[in-house]
Amino acid sequence: xxxxxxxxxxxxxxxxxxxxxxxxxxxxxxxxxxxxxxxxxxxxxxxxxxxxxxxxxxxxxxxxxxxxxxxxxxxxxxxxxxxxxxxxxxxxxxxxxxxxxxxxxxxxxxxxxxxxxxxxxxxxxxxxxxxxxxxxxxxxxxxxxxxxxxxxxxxxxxxxxxxxxxxxxxxxxxxxxxxxxxxxxxxxxxxxxxxxxxxxxxxxxxxxxxxxxxxxxxxxxxxxxxxxxxxxxxxxxxxxxxxxxxxxxxxxxxxxxxxxxxxxxxxxxxxxxxxxxxxxxxxxxxxxxxxxxxxxxxxxxxxxxxxxxxxxxxxxxxxxxxxxxxxxxxxxxxxxxxxxxxxx
Ligand code: UD1
Numbered sequence: 323x324x325x326x327x328x329x330x331x332x333x334x335x336x337x338x339x340x341x342x343x344x345x346x347x348x349x350x351x352x353x354x355x356x357x358x359x360x361x362x363x364x365x366x367x368x369x370x371x372x373x374x375x376x377x378x379x380x381x382x383x384x385x386x387x388x389x390x391x392x393x394x395x396x397x398x399x400x401x402x403x404x405x406x407x408x409x410x411x412x413x414x415x416x417x418x419x420x421x422x423x424x425x426x427x428x429x430x431x432x433x434x435x436x437x438x439x440x441x442x443x444x445x446x447x448x449x450x451x452x453x454x455x456x457x458x459x460x461x462x463x464x465x466x467x468x469x470x471x472x473x474x475x476x477x478x479x480x481x482x483x484x485x486x487x488x489x490x491x492x493x494x495x496x497x498x499x500x501x502x503x504x505x506x507x508x509x510x511x512x513x514x515x516x517x518x519x520x521x522x523x524x525x526x527x528x529x530x531x532x533x534x535x536x537x538x539x540x541x542x543x544x545x546x547x548x549x550x551x552x553x554x555x556x557x558x559x560x561x562x563x564x565x566x567x568x569x570x571x572x573x574x575x576x577x578x579x580x581x582x583x584x585x586x587x588x589x590x591x592x593x594x595x596x597x598x599x600x601x602x603x604x605x606x607x608x609x610x611x612x613x614x615x616x617x618x619x620x621x622x623x624x625x626x627x628x629x630x631x632x633x634x635x636x637x638x639x640x641x642x643x644x645x646x647x648x649x650x651x652x653x654x655x656x657x658x659x660x661x662x663x664x665x666x
Contacts, residue, residue, distance in 0.1 A: 324353070326351060326352055326353040327350070327351040327352050327578065328352055328353075328401070328402050328403065328574075328578050329352065329353040329354065329355060329399065329400060329401035329402065329403075330347055330352050330353070330354050330355070330401055330402075330403045330404070330405060330574060331354075331355045331357065331395070331399065331401045331403070331404040331405070332344050332347070332354050332355065332356050332357070332404075332405050332407065333357050333358070333386050333404065333405070333406045333407055333408040333430070333434060334357075334358055334363075334386075334406070334407030334408030334409065335354070335356030335357060335358055335368075335371075335381075335407065336356065336358035336360060336363035336364070336365070336367040336368050336371075337358065337362065337363045337367070337407055337408075338363075338507070338517070338518040338519070338563065339407055339449065339504075339507060339563060339566060339567070340356070340358070340363075340405075340407040340408075341367050341368075341370065341371045341511075341516040342511060342516060342563045342564060342566070342567040343405060343407070343566075343567040343570045343571075344356055344371050344375075344379065345371055345374050345375060345511065345516070345567065346564070346567035346568050346570065346571050347570070347571055347574065348375045348379075349375070350571045350575075352571075352574065353380075354379055354380070355379075355380045355381075355382070355395065355399045355401060356368065356371075356379050356380065356381045356382075357381070357382050357383075357384045357386065357392075357395055357408070358381075358383065358384075358408065359383060359384060359385040359386070359408075360383065361385075361410075362410070362411075362521060363519065364519060367516055367519065368381050370511075370513075370515035370516040371515075371516055373513075373515050374511060374513055374515055374516065380399065382395055385430075386406075386408045386430035386431075386433055386434060387425075387426060387429045387430045387433065388433075389433045389436070389437075392433050392434070392437060393437060396437045396440075396441045396443070401443060402443060402444055402445055402577075402578060403443070403444075403445035403446075403447065403574055403577055403578060404434055404438060404443065404445070404446055404447065405447040405449070405570060405574070406430075406431060406434050406446065406447070406448055406449065407449050408430050409426065409427045409430065409431075409449065409479070410422065410423055410426050410427060410476070411476065411525075412476070412525050413453075413474045413476045413477070413525060413624065414525060416474050416475040416476035416477075416479075417474055417475065420475040423475045423476055423479055424475060424478075424479060427476075427479035427483070428479055428482065428483070431448075431483050431486070432486070434446070435486065435487070435490055438497070439490070439494055439497065442496065444496050444497060444498050444577070445498050445499075445500075445574070445577040445578065446487060446490075446497075446498070446499045446500075447499075447500050447501075447502065447570065447573055447574060447577070448483055448484065448487050448499065448500070448501045448502070449502065449504065450480050450483070450484055450501040450502060450503045450504070450588070451477070451480045451503060451504055452503050452504060452505045452506075452559070452590070452592065452629055452631065453472070453474075453476070453477040453480060454469045454470075454472070454477065454480055454481050454484065454503060455467055455469060455470060455503075455629055456469070456470025456471070456472070456473065456477075456626060457470060457626040457627070457629075458470070458626075458629060461596075461628055461629065461630060462559075462594060462596075462630045462631055462632040463590065463629060463630070463631060463632060464590070464632040464634070464635065465503070465588045465589065465590055465635055469481060473624055474624065483501075484501050484588070487499040487501060487586060488586045491585040491586035492585065492586070497585070498577055498582055498585050498586070499585070499586045499587070500573045500576070500577065500582070500586075500587050500588070500589065501586075501587075501588045501589075502569060502570065502573060502588075502589055502591045503588065503589065503590050503591060503631075504561065504566060504591050504592075505558065505559035505560070505561050505590070505591065505592030505593070505629070505630065505631050506526070506527075506558045506559060506560045506561060506592075507560075507561055507562075507563045507566050508528045508560045508561070508562065508563065508651055508652075508655055509562040509563045509564065509646070509651035509652075509654045509655050510563065510654045510655055510657070510658035511563075511564065511654070511658075512654055512657075514654075514657045514658045514660075514661040517654075517655070517658030517659075517661075517662070518563075518655075518658070519662070527558075527599065527602065528560075528655050529659075530542055530543075531602070531603065531606055531614065531655070532655050532656055532658070532659035533659065534614055534615065534616070535606070535610065535612045535613075535614055535656060535659065536659050536660065536663050536665060538663070540615065541615045541616060541617055542603070542614060542615065542616040542617075543616070543617060543618075543619040544599050544600065544603070544616055544617065544618045544619065545599070545619060545620070545621055545622035545625060546618075546619075546620060546621035546622070546625070547600070547618045548621075549621075549627040549628070550627060551598060551627055551628055552598065553598050553600050553601070555598045555599035555600045556598065556599055556625055556626070556627055556628060557596035557597065557598050557627070557628035557629070557630060558596065558597060558599075558628075558629065558630065559592035559593055559594065559595065559596060559597070559629065559630035559631050560593065560597055560602065560648065560651070561591060561592050561593050561644055562644065562646035562648075562650075562651040562654075564646055565593075565644040565645060565646050566591055568642060569589070569591045569636065569640060569642050572636075572640040572641060572642040573589065573640060576639070576640060583639070587639075589635055589636040589639065589640060590631040590632060590633055590635065590636055591631070591633075591636060592630060592631025592633055592644070593630075593631070593633070593644040594630065594631055594632065594633040594644070595630065596628060596630040597648070602652075603616055605648060605649060605652060606652045606656070608649070609648075609649040609650075609652045609653050609656075610652065610653055610656045612656065
């Protein structure tokens with residue numbers, strides 16, 4: 323008998339959500355095999371994860387687009403479940419370099435699926451995104467809310483990947499899939515040993531916020547205050563990455579314990595609470611005591627005015643709900659930024 327509940331392959335396990343999920347899996351009694359090609363992460367992330375769990379993890383530097391290299395991982399390690407995080411995620415870049423996104427995000431994914439089938443490993447957990455809902459007519463969005471046509475190649479890779487997983491689960495015996503649709507992941511581990519490490523100019527709000535607070539950027543630009551929302555700025559559902567990581571554990575439990583009701587299932591992973599950009603800025607300043615210079619600028623192309631999750635299905639079926647307090651989350655983001663910048 324193994325001392326572990328099971329083993330999970332975590333692709334992209336050196337990344338932001340991957341590292342936090344690997345920690346949560348280990349804390350829940352799973353063993354993990356972590357693979358990453360460091361295309362958008364650093365070896366220090368694996369070191370941080372190992373420090374938190376107090377032991378080494380099985381790590382291999384592998385590009386998931388390399389089928390033969392990936393096959394080696396399957397040959398060397400037993401696992402029932404893969405969580406596939408490895409993907410590019412910059413929406414803007416995907417508009418100017420669509421092939422880079424289709425090539426990387428879909429080839430790596432097909433390789434994973436192909437090998438899961440070949441090696442008869444049953445469970446695939448896929449990182450999807452609330453981006454599939456686009457500009458939804460009715461809020462909050464449930465898993466039944468129709469997907470909107472993707473407005474970026476990045477978003478399209480998420481939709482295509484969901485459909486591929488659905489089709490595989492339908493066609494192949496002993497093949498099960500869960501897609502988790504993440505809302506806006508923020509925060510960092512309280513140890514500040516792992517967190518989001520954007521290379522170059524960030525794409526998302528929180529790295530801009532913490533970098534501005536750290537003085538790396540002069541001023542935060544708020545993209546539009548003329549939306550049809552209470553304060554005119556966009557509404558999002560900001561979910562703490564620790565809560566998000568726990569949702570993965572709940573989904574893995576569901577697969578490993580044979581609790582799935584369908585062969586392919588989808589869950590929203592959010593808090594269910596909309597927060598505006600201005601509210602987030604105010605909360606950040608209050609929670610950290612740091613001044614955040616900001617200015618209102620024009621809307622950013624492609625932004626939807628509002629999106630937040632109906633979390634009833636995840637609450638009921640996964641037995642999971644977001645618990646972390648937003649102020650703690652924002653403080654954790656700030657502590658992480660301070661550590662990265664060497665600020666006391
Ligand atoms: C973005 C992507 C989404 C992707 C997700 C991954 C777009 C249009 N959407 O979501 O597809 O799945 O990241 O994390 O790129 N904001 C500012 N100033 C800034 C940065 C952002 O005001 O400097 C605002 C945005 O207008 C938005 C909110 O902050 O209202 C959140 O932005 P962001 O963190 O980029 O997330 P999304 O756009 O929701």
